[in-house]
Amino acid sequence: MLRYILGRLLSLSLSLIVASLVIFTVIEVIPGDPAAFMLGLNADEATVQALRADLGLDGSKAERYLAWIAGMIQGDFGTSYTYRVPVAELVADRLWVSLPLAVLSLILSTVIAFPVGLLAAANRGRAADYGIMGGTQLGIAIPNFWFGMLLVLVFAVNLRWFSAGGFPGWEEPLLALKSLLLPSVALALPQAAILARVMRSALIETLAQDYMRTARAKGLSRRQALLRHALRNALIPVLTIIGLQFSFLLAGAIIIENVFFLPGLGRLIFQGITQRDLVVVESVTMLLVFAVIVVTFLVDIAYAIADPRLRRRA
Amino acid sequence: MIEVDRLSLDIHGTPILRDVSFAMEPGKTFGLVGESGSGKSMTALALMQLLPDGSRTSGRASLDGIDLLDRPEAEMCTLRGNQLGMIFQEPMTALNPVRTIGDQVAETLRIHGAASRSDALDVARQKLDRVGLPQIALDRYPHELSGGQRQRVCIATAIALRPRLLIADEPTTALDVTTQAQILDLLRGLVDEEDMALLLITHDLAVVADMADHVAVMKTGEIVEQGATRDVLSQQRHAYTRALFEASHHRPGRTPRPAGAPLLTGQAIDRHYPGPRIGLLRRGDAIHAVNDVSLTLKEGESLGLVGESGCGKSTLTRAILGLDPIQGGEIRALGNAISPAMPHAMRAGIQVVFQDPYGSFNPRWTVEHLVAEPYHLLPAKPSRAEQKAEVAKALEAVGLQAADMDKYPHEFSGGQRQRIAIARALITHPKILVLDEAVSALDVRVRAQILDLLADLQDRMGLSYLFISHDLTVVRAITDRVMVMQAGQIVEEGPTDTVFATPEHPYTQALLAAAPRLPDYARKD
Numbered sequence: 001m002l003r004y005i006l007g008r009l010l011s012l013s014l015s016l017i018v019a020s021l022v023i024f025t026v027i028e029v030i031p032g033d034p035a036a037f038m039l040g041l042n043a044d045e046a047t048v049q050a051l052r053a054d055l056g057l058d059g060s061k062a063e064r065y066l067a068w069i070a071g072m073i074q075g076d077f078g079t080s081y082t083y084r085v086p087v088a089e090l091v092a093d094r095l096w097v098s099l100p101l102a103v104l105s106l107i108l109s110t111v112i113a114f115p116v117g118l119l120a121a122a123n124r125g126r127a128a129d130y131g132i133m134g135g136t137q138l139g140i141a142i143p144n145f146w147f148g149m150l151l152v153l154v155f156a157v158n159l160r161w162f163s164a165g166g167f168p169g170w171e172e173p174l175l176a177l178k179s180l181l182l183p184s185v186a187l188a189l190p191q192a193a194i195l196a197r198v199m200r201s202a203l204i205e206t207l208a209q210d211y212m213r214t215a216r217a218k219g220l221s222r223r224q225a226l227l228r229h230a231l232r233n234a235l236i237p238v239l240t241i242i243g244l245q246f247s248f249l250l251a252g253a254i255i256i257e258n259v260f261f262l263p264g265l266g267r268l269i270f271q272g273i274t275q276r277d278l279v280v281v282e283s284v285t286m287l288l289v290f291a292v293i294v295v296t297f298l299v300d301i302a303y304a305i306a307d308p309r310l311r312r313r314a
Numbered sequence: 315m316i317e318v319d320r321l322s323l324d325i326h327g328t329p330i331l332r333d334v335s336f337a338m339e340p341g342k343t344f345g346l347v348g349e350s351g352s353g354k355s356m357t358a359l360a361l362m363q364l365l366p367d368g369s370r371t372s373g374r375a376s377l378d379g380i381d382l383l384d385r386p387e388a389e390m391c392t393l394r395g396n397q398l399g400m401i402f403q404e405p406m407t408a409l410n411p412v413r414t415i416g417d418q419v420a421e422t423l424r425i426h427g428a429a430s431r432s433d434a435l436d437v438a439r440q441k442l443d444r445v446g447l448p449q450i451a452l453d454r455y456p457h458e459l460s461g462g463q464r465q466r467v468c469i470a471t472a473i474a475l476r477p478r479l480l481i482a483d484e485p486t487t488a489l490d491v492t493t494q495a496q497i498l499d500l501l502r503g504l505v506d507e508e509d510m511a512l513l514l515i516t517h518d519l520a521v522v523a524d525m526a527d528h529v530a531v532m533k534t535g536e537i538v539e540q541g542a543t544r545d546v547l548s549q550q551r552h553a554y555t556r557a558l559f560e561a562s563h564h565r566p567g568r569t570p571r572p573a574g575a576p577l578l579t580g581q582a583i584d585r586h587y588p589g590p591r592i593g594l595l596r597r598g599d600a601i602h603a604v605n606d607v608s609l610t611l612k613e614g615e616s617l618g619l620v621g622e623s624g625c626g627k628s629t630l631t632r633a634i635l636g637l638d639p640i641q642g643g644e645i646r647a648l649g650n651a652i653s654p655a656m657p658h659a660m661r662a663g664i665q666v667v668f669q670d671p672y673g674s675f676n677p678r679w680t681v682e683h684l685v686a687e688p689y690h691l692l693p694a695k696p697s698r699a700e701q702k703a704e705v706a707k708a709l710e711a712v713g714l715q716a717a718d719m720d721k722y723p724h725e726f727s728g729g730q731r732q733r734i735a736i737a738r739a740l741i742t743h744p745k746i747l748v749l750d751e752a753v754s755a756l757d758v759r760v761r762a763q764i765l766d767l768l769a770d771l772q773d774r775m776g777l778s779y780l781f782i783s784h785d786l787t788v789v790r791a792i793t794d795r796v797m798v799m800q801a802g803q804i805v806e807e808g809p810t811d812t813v814f815a816t817p818e819h820p821y822t823q824a825l826l827a828a829a830p831r832l833p834d835y836a837r838k839d
Contacts, residue, residue, distance in 0.1 A: 210407040216364055217402075218422045218471060219395030221387070228421075232412050307412050308455045 077283040098264040102249035108188035117199025139193025148186035165261035202234035243299035320373035345526030349757040399472030403484035405465035409456040416452025422474040441470040462493035490622035495828040520830035547836040564762035566769035574613030584642030603629040605802040616779040618793035662691040665739035669751035682719035708737040729760035
């Protein structure tokens with residue numbers, strides 16, 4: 001198991017190095033002079049030169065790459081060109097919105113999906129299964145921003161239980177959590193629908209295995225066999241989807257952030273792109289890549305916990 | 315005391331069992347024999363009430379006076395695993411891969427409230443010791459065990475609560491002969507010791523003769539004959555019983571002929587796999603699947619290759635077919651060296667028939683398409699009309715009809731599909747036919763027919779066979795010479811009759827001793 005974890009860590013580090021090289025190459029090297037690009041077509045030469053010096057673009061490409069990496073390791077992500085504040089600060093603020101939102105959505109979607117998937121698999125081919133399959137189809141088909149607006153209309157505008165958007169900050173944790181609730185429901189529902197379907201089909205495949213018949217021959221009821229023997233065997237595909245969903249929730253919540261006026265990472269990177277703030281784009285992209293790779297690593301560890309056969313492979 | 319009285323079953327309206335009646339006593343073994351589809355397994359599943367959805371039963375099946383057929387599901391759950399134990403054919407997949415074996419044996423006790431968690435693990439330890447696994451720790455996972463060991467774990471799980479009835483559904487069919495002998499021994503010992511009744515379901519008459527006190531012969535959902543094993547086997551009153559017996563030791567008539575020049579020769583063949591990865595850059599020791607093997611197949615000869623699973627016979631077969639590269643030695647056939655890069659025309663000269671004909675057919679192709687496929691190996695493809703004529707000829711040669719070429723594989727039985735596979739192998743007029751467990755999946759009567767067909771084709775076309783099988787009876791029936799393979803090496807080689815009559819190598823002796831044989835009183839030849 002230790003060897004497995006070390007192997008995964010090594011592969012994690014390699015992925016990070018490759019990803020950082022790709023991001024650096026794409027942003028710094030390919031489109032000509034970043035300073036001129038950031039300032040636009042009409043900038044005069046002196047301003048461009050000043051920005052070049054400011055951004056540390058004078059050294060060779062290798063030097064700049066190493067300086068960038070060294071900075072990031074020390075927590076220095078550079079200074080945002082538009083906001084005029086350190087990117088690290090900017091990102092940290094936004095992360096405190098995006099990360100809780102993603103975690104909350106993931107918890108919600110998992111909590112919904114597991115029982116629903118189990119129920120559908122246990123009642124395969126019966127009314128409950130058809131009902132759930134129809135419902136999840138609807139859940140996947142509805143765009144989450146539309147669902148988000150519907151939630152605002154019902155719970156904020158009509159019932160006035162929640163505010164329609166915005167984020168008050170973590171000084172008052174309950175209020176902050178409350179303001180994240182509607183957006184996380186909007187994000188979680190389609191994810192839960194997908195997860196429940198994956199769960200159902202993984203369980204149904206597992207139910208046909210020989211060891212399920214052995215379990216029944218031992219005296220387990222259908223339900224006991226499902227919970228004790230089928231569930232853990234069905235986890236691998238479910239864990240894969242959960243990992244993918246977390247990455248998506250962290251970076252891809254931009255539309256929902258806009259619907260609910262949340263200052264999250266998605267909005268930050270969107271603003272960075274529209275304002276040509278390459279320092280922000282570069283750093284946030286790297287951060288998201290880092291998050292995705294770490295999540296993948298955690299999912300790999302979860303695989304090995306779920307399935308002993310995977311532990312010996314490095 | 316178990317009594318089954320006029321048990322009938324239909325699934326979604328299709329009759330499966332009709333008026334099945336038999337009785338079993340504690341401490342005795344009752345054998346249920348028959349071909350696939352005869353209803354043996356369904357009889358067992360009816361007793362367990364684990365039938366597929368849409369099943370309807372009638373009649374009675376009582377265990378100590380309780381009728382199992384009309385018990386509610388909740389009560390059946392208290393009987394299964396407790397009064398009724400069952401083990402299945404495939405030990406490789408019968409255990410949950412993500413839970414330890416100790417946990418799985420202990421679960422039988424836990425689920426019936428017979429012991430606390432720690433006590434249950436103690437009992438699990440005792441039961442695993444009893445089934446012959448004292449050296450296996452409770453926290454091992456199924457994938458760390460061999461097939462025979464896994465079947466022992468299944469047995470421990472089934473007998474943990476000392477059931478009144480143990481049902482064993484083809485418990486040794488997936489195992490090697492030496493392992494089979496050990497598992498049968500274990501079951502025999504348990505029946506005596508625990509005073510339980512054993513319902514042994516098998517297609518193998520020799521196993522039944524060896525194990526059962528009473529036997530019932532099943533055919534298409536009915537018991538055609540039953541009684542004390544010795545009576546049934548020696549008298550063979552029913553025509554179907556006779557047919558099964560004749561087929562199970564059938565030897566096709568073969569015209570003896572002198573073997574010609576060598577067609578296929580292998581010199582010091584080595585086939586190694588790289589070892590498993592250890593860390594990122596290191597690898598474990600290479601696996602020597604085939605080690606210094608030499609062989610010669612002469613024209614018109616039939617050469618057998620026997621050995622247990624994992625001995626390297628499939629790896630050797632793949633090398634001979636030119637599917638995998640070899641790391642040492644040389645294989646030559648029809649005057650050329652064999653390698654994965656050999657020209658197509660050479661492949662046309664060596665064709666193969668595999669074990670599972672259904673798995674090797676594309677289900678969406680017609681028989682004509684399937685049989686004509688090897689034509690792509692020839693430099694010039696025949697015209698459509700010629701192809702049709704040739705396919706018709708090949709189908710007729712294997713006992714099918716020309717009209718069958720427009721059908722699809724699912725329209726044929728297992729034996730007919732194997733005939734199609736043989737027709738496909740013959741279409742390019744090869745000199746050498748490799749038969750890789752080609753009759754192993756077939757019922758005895760069908761197997762006898764295919765063996766007859768193979769003998770007949772060899773006589774008519776002068777083919778050379780390389781016949782690979784784990785089944786000694788079959789190899790004995792169809793080959794002139796035999797090679798015995800163990801752990802990647804040929805340990806004994808010689809004329810088939812000599813090797814079987816006076817085996818010299820201890821491994822050959824062990825194989826022959828372990829193979830179940832029909833007792834002399836059952837032979838009518």
